[in-house]
Amino acid sequence: MNYKTKISVYFLSLLLTIGISCKQKNEAASDEHFITNSDYLKKVEADFAKVKKLAAGRADALFSVFKGLDTKRSEALKFLYAYMPINDLADYNGAFFLQNVNLAFAARDSFSWGASIPEDVFRHFVLPHRVNNENLDSSRAVFFKELYPRIKNMTLTDAALEVNHWCHEQVNYQPTDSRTVSPLGAIKAAFGRCGEESTFAVTALRAVSIPARQVYTPRWAHTDDNHAWVEVYVDGTWKYLGACEPEAVLNKGWFSAPVKRAMMVHTKAFGKYQGSEDVINEKEKYATLNVLQYYAPVKNIWVKVLDENKNPVNNALVEFGLYNYAEYYPLKKQTTQTDGLAHLKTGLGDLRIFASDRKKKFAIQKITVAETDTLQIVLNKNVGDEFSVEYENVPPVEKSLDKIDAAGEEENKRRFAYEDSLRNSYIVTFYTKEKSDKLAAELGLEKDKVWTFMSQSRGNYASIENYLRQSTKNHKDLSVKLLENIAKKDFYDIDYNILLNHIDNFRVFEGQNYPETIVNQYVLNPRVYWEGLSSCRKFLQDKFQNLVKKTPQETIEALIKWTKDNVKIDNENTYYNIVNQPIGTYELKVANDFGRKIFFISTARALGIPARLEPATHTIQYYDDNTWKNIVFAKNTSFSNPDMAKISLAYNNDISLEPLYRVHFGIAKFKDGSFETLHYDWDKPLSKFPDKQELEAGYYQILTGNRLKNGTILTKISFIKIAKDEERKIVLSYKLDESTPKPIAQWKNKLTNNKLTVIGWLDPSTEPGNHFLNDFQALKTTFTEQNINMQIYCANNQEKAKIDKRLPQIYAAKIDDNRTNFKDFYKKSQNFDNQKTLPVFIIVNPKGEVFYFSSGYNIGTSEQILKMYKKLK
Template structure:
């Protein structure tokens, strides 16, 4: 009896200890010891003063969880947020594990790496878990884990919908406040929501599509023993279904960054001190592996060579994955069955080769190029490359018509809830110069209005500060930041240097950071500030560490940073002292202005001076089926070779409206000044099947000289072929009446589009039509845009997509009859995948067809129009 009582007491004590947190968060002794050791190393690097708990003493488990987070978080997260903030989030994560019915079923590995971590992308961190927990818990009460994942995505759609924007990622609560986000923000938001409920979740990226110019992010969630995928804020009736199933089957790579030293079953692409990058392409598409060997000019294996796996996209070879060779000069990659350019470099030497996954088994890259060899010729030979993307091979889960209809009805209701919230945003009255900022600020408009109202006697300075802000900054800019910059003595008003976090005021503190004598000497000669930064700001010796930008105050307090945050800190400090400074948007160079001229900042040299420059002049001969004025990012790009790597020059891409962005004619036709050095010019002609006809050429810019380079684009061969037949007498509903396509278009060619309103592929396609409006209007042929029902037609607002071609005809494809006819004629594997565009004539011949997610739809239709006009 006594033994039984003692056993019961022991069990009760164990239960109470577990509830109190007197258990190990990390059960593996060896792994726990490694985490503790990594935590101590981080504290030695940063300083123990950045790990301070003032609220409450953590339990054993909470302390271990904190050590895990601190051991692997980037410098910015250590220096810019308090330990109490992280402890609060740890407690929230543990609370979800304790209270949610699936909490104990989530494996320790997955909870540690995909529930506990707060950071998802490059967003500002916030209190999403504490703010949303009770509301979300009530929403999914009584549901299974799979049901909860689906329901939480409906909740996300109720609050946030897609809208493109710049690359900075809004924090989850800021995204909630503004009700919109690009795919990276929607997926960050959805991951945060799922983790709040104790559900393992991760953001999945295809860094760039292989068959079209763009990228995409979505979510994988672990439920009932398996990982599933879903479109963030784009709920479907079942998991493993999204508009991107088909394009994902044509992708070359998908990856995610697992926080910390992750030891899961997936293929590891890169392991750093902050994250483990894992390869997920096998979840979506057929794959193949290639083994790579990197050798020097003499054929000797190169250890620790950086190997960049590049996907052609936006007219450049974009680095999707970085890897490093082992001591035998070897590495490998598993990817989709298509083509990549693979670039290897070390100590300024570099080489590259095309790799065809599914065909090549082994590829050797020789580092035969360097600054000396490339300087021998001002303009190198033109090289042509054919890039072939993977073919479509998606398998879709089954969805019954009843499920699809019920889900669509939910989406309409959720749209109405979100629209009701958006109706609380500022409504212009036509009174006041600041009104446009209130409207642009969306859910943050009261903050902007408060700032304006705080300074009725200094409206000129108020408006000048607001004018410096990108639109997205108006969505989440805190009042204290605006007031800090407004109240500072400096007239360098902009708070932003690049896409960094702006969460802590600094300008008024920095203006008195130095004694008067030193500050005056810095203003007189900003090189003094450069030297101060060199002497006083340490660089993180881990050059592979994740470079989330620290706030300037974080750098100031820690005196430890990376090169990116150092650059931001320098510009911020210079502006605080009244020194005009910037990080050049095109080249990324840090500069200050002295005597009316920009001076390049070089932290590695004692003297500061402007780099020698020359002039690049591109020549171009338009031809049929080629653009009259090639566009940067669409048809060509330039990269500077720096230490053996290609660094893209980030010219203005335009906004699709009045600002057309950088083109050959407006920037390079008459010459453009560039720093001296070696450059790579890439051009590409995207084909309808997603393939690309690429040219590439190296050239040099010499100081004080003009280099003339021919911008060569390859013409697609062949003529338009008849792909199938479509009955031009097919009938649709227009203004309540049944009409035939022929009766609306007249004789000749027309474009027919079957649209899925509110879906990202359709949104992209319509925006692309707007970009090509001038040419398509000149063509003069009609565009028949058909929607699946009256509700979707009513949701369609032309003004949301720019100015569409003039000859637009809107209608309803009653019962999906036209969609099914097109699917049968074109042998489409998935008739429900939208949008579908065809170009046909009234003799029932189809000469062009495109389905699903395709960037550049307007440009493709321009080519078709030209071929139909010229007959070739």
């Protein structure tokens, strides 16, 4: 089914289910306003008029649906059009948005709480069809049909909790790549990362007229990573829940403790927002709201940027940077006015302040928020200055949780297990190895490759099977190569017609003999980055065949000119980090910078010319004369051959682990007033970098980070200027923890067998437990080679089976009946009574002295265990 347009069947089912006649409703309320504030309505009308002009290239597809609409629906649809991101205007039709409006109103009329939802809350947090950067689909109708019978007689609070139980029946946590699947795509996979789970849950809640919004901590302060969850509007206030992780009550989740250490928690409000929350970033089409104060202690801080004469600097860029993933992630970027001031409400940890002007002057300084009111920072460095600094960044202190009534906990656990069984009963219907082998034999393909494809397809196996059956008729070899080059996630949500569009219309530029690997990755492959795939190849060939010249270079030059002349750049109104599909860009003639890159590369590939994003900088490149050539869209430049240099990376033996990119070190280039981290593969070991890594000449920040067990991060930062053709050796140096381990508790138990022992209690079904198992994969060889004595305990055979699949045999899980040893540890140690969230890890020596303890959500636990074990050994 085409989820963009064909939802009429679902919508009809909805109307029949709740017994509503749209015609009767329209006649009864033809003059009813959706927006009752006349000033706000005028603003919406004005912004809608701008959109009509912007989207003139798709006028019929978008605006013809307004004919005959009553006032309420017309205003609601205008509100959506006025503030939706550009890609929605480019990629979806008016019928889709109108049906979402009808569904939203019909659902509001179906539940007892509908009439009590404030107008502005409904407008911003029920009506919008988009949650984040997911592909849109017909889930609003499907989810209503599923949920209405379950919750129709419930209170709003009980309904919100019940919807989350239903979400858990469909989806649980598993890390995936950064592309966000559609809600129905998540059902096909039966899993998703936290951003997908929260998108899924918000969609489900809004489908039954429960105001909901996705909430993020963009980066944790105490550990690498981020997290997303959901807030629901109940009894006049926002309360939180863990998406697809149901609890017995609201305002409870496994993240309740770590979020008390957060430095930022934010959410986005669709449209012009006039609520009471702190707005940290107000744009034309949305607002980013700072809701940290509802989770953690906060403080207002100011930064005043001064020049070397102590005058305030106007138009300076200020970044409030939080260390995470080997960079200082900007919690907020702000441009100063004539007073030189920038402001942030944040948590009580450490930040790095970076400020720069338009004259290539800058300054950096670490601050402790609890000790800072206004920082005066002087721009006393020049771009190109070489120097180093060291920082110790301390996160907010751990805080104990308020006690929550445990009523309903046991019933919730029982339901949780039952919901797992429902989801697993669906998973067992996926393609089997036996069926896959039969398909491979029938089509004459390698069994192992076909099983890889079919096992990754999850609930989308019919689509991948259809693709293989049809594509192998004429493209047997190519059909496999295409699947080998798309992303793992594509298998479980792509429509086979998209794949057929790309393979049936695949071609290589006439007269060219490119290397096979180049052709497979950069011509045949439909994926450029993490964009949503579409059936665009034939369309682009038809539209741009007239640009094809005798050589690839001439063709690329013609395509550059067409793109520069026809595609307008609008970075302000394309938000959520989403881009148009190539066809949408062609029709709308508007895109953001990155969307234009996707369009250009997709078009070049359609014409048979290899093209890609350069791996480090994401500059557009095309392949010609056995080399990659840069493409820019500057006014007078088509091709850019940047000045290049080479670096050799090494590290001192003062650290015990090989450095990983974006874990222990990062490389960032100065561009447009700030340092941008290069896009090398995450977790890439230093030894996997070339002996001489080529990169553009320029000004760089080389950063190393050493995370301590308490979350503090020790950083060294070097600023270096690398000249054209220079070859420089860079030795990564780390700020070390010189402290001596001291016992923090006493626990004598036979489990240690008089050896230095790591003991862990783990629940693999939880997100924190899953994170440990994922993190451990990178270090499992180190653990076994260095004979780390570790014992993992779980509650039952089901948990043991899940753990044992992901750990070496030497660390096979053991069952701690009734958590006997777990309870004994807490009884005897007496130091950690309020820290019992799994996973729990300790390191205990033969004397029974406990030197290490961790509980709950932490990224990098395996590394911390390894560091402490080596110190004690």
